[in-house]
Amino acid sequence: MSTQSGNDLSYVRTEMIPEKEPPLAETGIIKWVRENLFAGWMNSLLTLVSLYVIWFIVSHIFPWFANSIWDAGSLTECREVRDARFGSDVSSACFAVISDRWQQLIFGFYPSSGYWRPLAALLVFLAALYPVLFSEAPRKLLLLSAADPFVMFMLLWGGSIWGPIAVAVGFGVGIASYRIALPIVGNLFAIIASVVVPVLYWLFLSGVIASALSSVLPIGLPFVESKDFGGFTLSFIIGISGIILSLPLGILLALGRQSDMLIINKISVAFIEVIRGVPLIVWLFTASLLLNYFLPPGTNFDLMLRVIIMVTLFSAAYIAEVVRGGLAALPRGQYEAADSLGLDYWKAMRLIILPQALKISIPGIVNTFIGLFKDTTLVVFIGLLDPIGLSNAIRASTDWNGVYWELFVFIGLLFFICCFSMGRYSLYLEKKLQREHR
Amino acid sequence: MKKTVLFGAMAVAGLAAGAASAATLDDVRAAGTLRCGVSTGLPGFAAPDANGVWEGFDVAVCRAVAAAVLGDANAVDFSPLTTQVRFTALASGEIDLLARNTTWTFSRDVDLKNEFVGVNYYDGQGFMARRDLGVTSAKELDGATVCIQTGTTTELNLADFFRTNNISYEPVPIETNAEAQQQYLAGACDVYTTDASGLAATRATFENPGDHVILPEIISKEPLGPLVRHGDQDWGDIVRWTLNGLIAAEELGITSANVAELAAGTNNPEINRMLGSEGELGAMLGLDADWLVNVIGSVGNYGEIFEANIGESTPIGLARGLNAQWTDGGLLYSPPFR
């Protein structure tokens, strides 16, 4: 109720009128829609085109997905089920092929009682990554990471436990011979000894020791042959071993490319450019067709190992470029500081330069890995049964001859999940590094 | 033999395979398995089942040889091989035997240094077209788009056929059978050409097989057979006579069901010689006397293998045709076991 008197001309509002709702077009969804979707004619046009594209794709694919059939023993059965459920002219996905063969797409021909082994190997790999990728982890864990390749090898291929141990001991032999030789013959010869002794050990002793030990104490997992690997397990193994093995070589190549020594520099540059200039598929054909020409007559080892060697060389060149970027990104002062402390080249690299450079390079290395992981699909052209190769083999069985899209959708989805999450991780690392550098 | 530097250690773990020495038989015996190259997947001829066990007509040849040499039809390591790498894999000693629906040609036998040991399937290149296209003969295909699989003799035959008939065509080369099938069904090509057996197998899996016809022309001879490395005649003899044994067994009525009974001795001297109750044929090959008993006992005779994998009772549904015994008007004709 107002209390103003009638003849007083001055007007003083003593009471606020209640707040009005903002105009409908300026609030809530409508405002958001107007600002984000229909601001200006160009923007509106883009929105409409996008909506049309989405509708077009969904309307073509959705019924196929919605009518999918998961329980059938063969494509013919699938068609019968479809005719019974939806009628014969309805498009329908036959995902029964996935429920029938998913183990094969993921594990290849790995014995089904051992499916836990590739999974355990993957877990071991992730555990090994933890101290490498997260600097807050205790440094001692790095030693465990170093042991991981042997554990993974053991888990994947199996066989006697003594083989990988005998090989791993070789590294211990190397370090020991360095320590022993150092006071006697000096640094250089100690280094040479630390290389030569373990090589001799691997060549002549490790086999004997391993077989002796395994005959005395036969511990181990059932042996699985390389030819039984397939599907995503194969992709992961080739990708992961390619990256792990190529790291040392890649770092050496990067250092070589930065080196002042003309010949070393030229050799590194030539290696990197030749590897990077030629498509992976050509290198894979080299592995399968030509590697036997280059090795001593009569030598022969399995295709998977040859592919891993080729992929290692291939990714080493890419890793070298990533690490070179890391080295170049370090401030010049770090190099000069190391020099002024009187550190020699290797010490400077080991203690000052590489730890920093590698840290910057991790996102690049992860991206290289994603690329490599996707590229492992190319091994289908040399007859290894990766997911795509297996999809061909599955189609060749009379049950599933004629199934086409379902297999590709499944494979594509799995690849997407793996690569997308790794990509996100590398992005997160990059952002974190940027924050730390501020 | 562990010759590889640095891989010595890996050889311990069994990663590095042994070297190919002159005597393949000794290598196979030492390894305990036969390494056999097969197709990466061809319906009816080679494909892994849901348990990863390889099955098929070509696979059966591998199993037969393993049974002859090692007494165990399952002692086979299968290497799936693409058309591009198959001969290299054989030449380099990666595999001991290649049974990958490979056509026996002069240049492959002589120039590429392989040794074909026989023919396990007489095939020929044919054409499949849609029924509503109204084509009744391959000679009416002037200007047609033709789907072919690359890397095989197929594309050479095709070029020759169209050139001799002086008609034009548009080749659409495709890498795998599955893709070729998809392209053909989508109508991206008018005709699909490959070996007639492959055409029949493919057609059988179509939703409406009746909509497609296989044209009467067979434009090439495609004797498909197993092959071994050039230069080891003894090993070649073993594979050749295992194959002949399969064929002769059908002719003589030896089956997986009655082989054990016949092995005890019959009044047919050739059966006796084959099954080891008479003569020394097995020893001449360096094998056990009951080598063919093992073979037929585990994989059956040629006819049984045919029926189980590609015969009329299977979805592939191939008729015997040329692959009938010579007594039935076919081409299968095993030299005598004598």
Added chain:
Amino acid sequence: MTMPSEAPKEAFRLSQLIYDTRYRSMTIQIFAMVALMLMLSWLISNTIQNLQALGKDFDFGFLSQPAGYDINQRLVEYSSQSTHGRAALVGILNTILVAFMGCALATVVGVFVGVLRLSKNWIVSRLMAVYVEGFRNVPLLLWIIAIFAVMSESMPQPRAFREGGGASMLFGESVAVTNRGVYIPAPVWGAGSSILIAVFVLSIIAIIAFRRYAAKRQEATGDILPVFWISVGLFFIPSVLFYFILGRPVSLEYPELGGFNFGGGIHLRNSLIALWLALSLYTGAFIAEIVRAGILAVSKGQTEAAFALGLRPNRTMSLIILPQALRVIIPPLISQYLNLTKNSSLAIAVGYMDVRSTLGGITINQTGRELEGMLLLGLFYLLLSLFISWVMNIYNNSKKLKER
């Protein structure tokens, strides 16, 4: 105590080769060189031994033997009677063609998507993000196969273009999109067409010259000429004029349905289009990220400064943002071009007859010359890669920030 004098001249000792830093690098290099030489000679001697054992020789003579197979897409004259060398050449040209087309389209797609991903329009930027992530995270091989199959399944068959077939040709009966590829009209060069081409080339040169002049003039005086419209005019008017003056020397040959397929015109095969699209979309997704990062790398102050100077948004983009962003964009763009070129070797998946399918595929398969064939193939790709990076580096240097 004596004052430190000049370092005493010592006789050269062998141990200096190892311990004296002046000589050590030389020692290491010579060691590396010797090791490399030994390694190479080991490999070569192995190869010679292996070749002998197989009874093969090292001989490029197979290149002059008749190939015996047909190639559908050939940019130069080729038949099944031509030589393997000729087949390799056809393959090389096909590789270069798809690589060039791919790089061009990938750049367009990449720039377009990269800019749209920064759009304020929620739905558009999301859609672009889905596209980029989808293509980047699934193997290219799958995309090539998928696009190939989609094209052959969704487009009409040539038969559908017959009476009552339900499909019709585009652009006034001149372009037919079928599931076997796209048929477009082919130009037929009549008499006098060489003059027309010369006129066209001249007008292109004139456009470039005019643009240079306009840019110079703008730098000097600040006047802005209507560059775009004059360029368009120069592009069309002289050529069209001469086309009629010379009495229409160039005519078009339209594709026509006959027999099983369209005849006449230019046939862009499905395999080419699928490979081209897949390569461009895949690489385009990577380029989009590069472009986005490049634009974001230019600080916002630059835009604001340009607006403060009174430049309109499109001029801000072309004069201020893009030149600066380009410096960040070009180096990673080079490696994307290289990747695309190398990835074109996946042509085998759709049966596009590139050099890997002809020389590195059928030829090796038919002749058994894998050593020679792979060597040639590797060498070709290496030279192509070096050539591309050489050209792109020249361009990069011309765009680099000139620091004085």
